[in-house]
Amino acid sequence: MSDTPNLVTGDLEAPTIEAPHDASPPIESDSADRRRRVHDVWVAGTEEPEWVRQATDEGAQELLPDADEPALATQRGVVVSDDYVVDDDVDEEERQIINMGPQHPSTHGVLRLQLELEGETIRRVKPIIGYLHTGMEKTAETLTWLQGPTNVTRMDYLSPFHNELAYSLAVEQLLDVDIPPRAQAIRILMSELNRVSSHLLFLATQGMDIGAVSMMIYGWREREVCLAFFEKVTGLRMNHNYIRPGGVAADLPDGWEDDVEELLSVVPAGVSEYEELLNENPIFLDRTQGVGVITPEECKALGVTGPTARASGIDWDLRKVFPYSGIDAYEFDVPVGKHGDVFDRYIVRVKEVGQSLRIVRQVLETMPAGDYRTEDRKVTPPPRKRIDESMEALIHHFKIFTEGFKVSPGEVYQAVESPRGELGMYVVSTGGARPWRVHVRAPSFAHVQALPVMMTDSLVADIVATLASTDPVLGDVDR
Amino acid sequence: MTDQPAEPTPDDAAAEAVHLPVPDDPILAGLAGAFPSVEFVSFSPAAGPQQDIAHVPAAVYPEFVAAARDSGFDAFVDLCGVDYLRRDPRFEIVVNLLSHERRQRLRIRVGVPGDVVASITQVFEGASFYEREAYDLFGIRFSGHPDLTRILLPDEWEGYPLRKDYSVGSVPVQFKEAHQAT
Numbered sequence: 001m002s003d004t005p006n007l008v009t010g011d012l013e014a015p016t017i018e019a020p021h022d023a024s025p026p027i028e029s030d031s032a033d034r035r036r037r038v039h040d041v042w043v044a045g046t047e048e049p050e051w052v053r054q055a056t057d058e059g060a061q062e063l064l065p066d067a068d069e070p071a072l073a074t075q076r077g078v079v080v081s082d083d084y085v086v087d088d089d090v091d092e093e094e095r096q097i098i099n100m101g102p103q104h105p106s107t108h109g110v111l112r113l114q115l116e117l118e119g120e121t122i123r124r125v126k127p128i129i130g131y132l133h134t135g136m137e138k139t140a141e142t143l144t145w146l147q148g149p150t151n152v153t154r155m156d157y158l159s160p161f162h163n164e165l166a167y168s169l170a171v172e173q174l175l176d177v178d179i180p181p182r183a184q185a186i187r188i189l190m191s192e193l194n195r196v197s198s199h200l201l202f203l204a205t206q207g208m209d210i211g212a213v214s215m216m217i218y219g220w221r222e223r224e225v226c227l228a229f230f231e232k233v234t235g236l237r238m239n240h241n242y243i244r245p246g247g248v249a250a251d252l253p254d255g256w257e258d259d260v261e262e263l264l265s266v267v268p269a270g271v272s273e274y275e276e277l278l279n280e281n282p283i284f285l286d287r288t289q290g291v292g293v294i295t296p297e298e299c300k301a302l303g304v305t306g307p308t309a310r311a312s313g314i315d316w317d318l319r320k321v322f323p324y325s326g327i328d329a330y331e332f333d334v335p336v337g338k339h340g341d342v343f344d345r346y347i348v349r350v351k352e353v354g355q356s357l358r359i360v361r362q363v364l365e366t367m368p369a370g371d372y373r374t375e376d377r378k379v380t381p382p383p384r385k386r387i388d389e390s391m392e393a394l395i396h397h398f399k400i401f402t403e404g405f406k407v408s409p410g411e412v413y414q415a416v417e418s419p420r421g422e423l424g425m426y427v428v429s430t431g432g433a434r435p436w437r438v439h440v441r442a443p444s445f446a447h448v449q450a451l452p453v454m455m456t457d458s459l460v461a462d463i464v465a466t467l468a469s470t471d472p473v474l475g476d477v478d479r
Numbered sequence: 480m481t482d483q484p485a486e487p488t489p490d491d492a493a494a495e496a497v498h499l500p501v502p503d504d505p506i507l508a509g510l511a512g513a514f515p516s517v518e519f520v521s522f523s524p525a526a527g528p529q530q531d532i533a534h535v536p537a538a539v540y541p542e543f544v545a546a547a548r549d550s551g552f553d554a555f556v557d558l559c560g561v562d563y564l565r566r567d568p569r570f571e572i573v574v575n576l577l578s579h580e581r582r583q584r585l586r587i588r589v590g591v592p593g594d595v596v597a598s599i600t601q602v603f604e605g606a607s608f609y610e611r612e613a614y615d616l617f618g619i620r621f622s623g624h625p626d627l628t629r630i631l632l633p634d635e636w637e638g639y640p641l642r643k644d645y646s647v648g649s650v651p652v653q654f655k656e657a658h659q660a661t
Contacts, residue, residue: 449608
């Protein structure tokens with residue numbers, strides 16, 4: 001840079017469009033840096049601008065200057081362990097900063113990545129989030145305990161049942177009510193089918209991001225069968241507000257067994273079709289194996305959970321370790337990978353679809369009879385017919401839908417295994433009808449944080465594959 | 480409309496909890512020996528696994544987290560702020576750690592004196608985003624954080640929305656015909 005004349009105050013004449021061409025050597029031997037400058041005409045008297053590779057002019061959300069070491073380590077993804085070799089010979093002038101997103105079809109929502117590139121190699125990554133922030137934790141404080149699921153179901157919009165389940169389980173821990181076995185089985189049925197539908201969407205988008213466009217159509221096709229079942233049971237395809245404190249909103253409709261039977265035959269057939277399409281496809285293997293690697297140590301330090309952590313070899317599934325809603329009554333295996341790359345994350349999810357369907361099959365065969373919600377009248381509104389007959393029922397109905405039921409004071413942390421990882425709810429109650437604080441430990445939030453670790457020192461083309469493999473849902477990240 | 484949640488009282492946290500001077504868990508007992516100022520609470524809720532909670536003074540907070548990591552709680556799970564409006568200290572930081580090997584969770588609660596507390600990004604890199612979130616929404620500042628900027632809200636946002644004295648806001652309802660009705 002030192003030999004480049006300052007075009008504002010330097011010793012050359014005031015720049016014109018033609019002048020630099022006359023003054024400079026042939027364009028082939030020009031450096032990239034100089035070639036960029038040739039076409040810039042600065043207003044006389046202004047400072048020479050800082051070159052974009054040093055810092056972006058983005059206020060606080062800038063990609064920090066090269067000298068800021070601790071933050072730089074974060075963006076380079078070397079904070080836990082530095083697992084790559086820096087090639088010192090790379091030409092400094094090949095560096096540039098690229099903004100990817102927030103509106104990019106393969107950033108899965110509105111994620112923005114600031115990337116510092118050295119030629120084709122990614123040197124630094126800074127994820128910038130918040131474009132979908134709607135203040136749901138604040139909203140949760142203004143809603144009653146019973147209204148809460150309506151709010152939380154919209155966070156991770158691809159696994160709404162898990163959001164509702166985590167919230168309801170947390171509230172029930174504070175309430176200390178017994179949930180009937182049928183309600184628990186329905187919860188497992190719906191949440192495991194939700195895992196299937198979410199993973200199918202992952203397979204669709206992962207395929208499309210890598211270039212297997214037909215996967216996009218296939219994944220959505222099988223997911224549609226799941227969503228049709230959700231609509232039949234809850235009335236809505238997404239954002240169901242079906243699992244509520246005290247049980248579920250309604251019993252399963254007549255003939256639900258036939259729908260689940262159909263689902264259990266359609267989805268495995270589709271999944272084996274995908275496996276045939278992808279598992280030995282040389283292009284797919286090239287794009288995924290050894291790409292976006294994260295080690296178990298990095299997973300633990302960065303809070304990476306779920307299929308992404310299991311693909312790195314961490315044998316950890318909350319359904320096995322801290323079972324909830326009676327899931328320990330069903331038999332299933334936890335698929336674990338070992339390489340921690342994009343391909344292992346894909347294969348872990350494919351296997352999880354099979355295990356979830358195995359649980360669904362068992363639920364179908366052992367669905368207990370009985371109530372679908374607790375009979376505790378302080379929590380569950382009375383049936384409509386009772387309101388006409390009983391004064392107490394009318395009072396309970398009125399109290400639940402105006403003031404809401406009260407929950408004993410305390411704090412509780414409840415986590416469930418969502419399709420993305422550990423979805424936790426930290427709920428603080430002060431004994432009132434509304435929560436004092438609801439904090440959501442969103443799995444995607446931690447995964448976005450871990451993106452620099454996976455992405456740095458790979459190629460630009462691998463960004464999309466790596467991003468898709470963590471399956472982030474930006475509604476979950478920003479809340 | 481119904482009233483807002485009741486103000487928390489200082490002994491809410493202790494409801495139904497068992498205070499043990501020395502926890503019977505060997506790892507926690509070791510931590511208790513090394514940090515006499517830390518108070519441990521354990522209780523088993525009706526549903527769900529046992530919960531172990533450590534009330535840690537802000538002075539030894541990063542050291543305690545480092546010791547907890549070294550004694551097996553090596554997975555970082557969560558960090559969040561809580562605003563207990565009229566309690567002193569007002570803000571609390573809640574950290575969730577996990578031991579995969581022992582299948583045990585440890586919840587660390589730290590009262591924040593004023594609005595500054597030490598950062599644990601040197602211990603767990605994963606705390607970085609969570610501390611930025613707590614700074615963004617509560618205005619709790621973490622000394623030693625490498626890049627403490629707003630994360631969810633725009634940089635020019637004024638105020639800290641999850642504080643209890645920050646209003647949710649409202650849209651005025653306009654009754655346009657009201658003046659004509661006589």
